[in-house]
Amino acid sequence: xxxxxxxxxxxxxxxxxxxxxxxxxxxxxxxxxxxxxxxxxxxxxxxxxxxxxxxxxxxxxxxxxxxxxxxxxxxxxxxxxxxxxxxxxxxxxxxxxxxxxxxxxx
Numbered sequence: 001x002x003x004x005x006x007x008x009x010x011x012x013x014x015x016x017x018x019x020x021x022x023x024x025x026x027x028x029x030x031x032x033x034x035x036x037x038x039x040x041x042x043x044x045x046x047x048x049x050x051x052x053x054x055x056x057x058x059x060x061x062x063x064x065x066x067x068x069x070x071x072x073x074x075x076x077x078x079x080x081x082x083x084x085x086x087x088x089x090x091x092x093x094x095x096x097x098x099x100x101x102x103x104x105x106x
Contacts, residue, residue: 044090048083055080 055076062068 041090044087048080048087051076051080051083 055073058068058073058076062070062073
């Protein structure tokens with residue numbers, strides 16, 4: 001892990017200094033909307049569902065003979081597959097975190 005940080009520092013000189021000068025803002029502005037985990041996860045599910053539906057629609061268009069480029073179909077299919085893989089990884093991490101939390105002694 002430390003080697004990875006060193007590699008990044010060599011690739012981007014001055015990164016640590018730039019990041020060190022950034023001050024986090026504690027005050028929230030009125031237009032800042034706080035979102036909870038349920039909303040974030042729900043939006044992620046909806047996004048994955050949308051990409052799956054887009055992929056299915058463009059595949060159906062290709063199969064029905066509509067003028068659709070093959071590379072567009074492949075890109076949509078890969079995007080849908082990657083978004084599903086990401087969703088499954090997030091789910092697995094959540095389950096692992098929950099199990100770890102449940103193993104904690106009271």
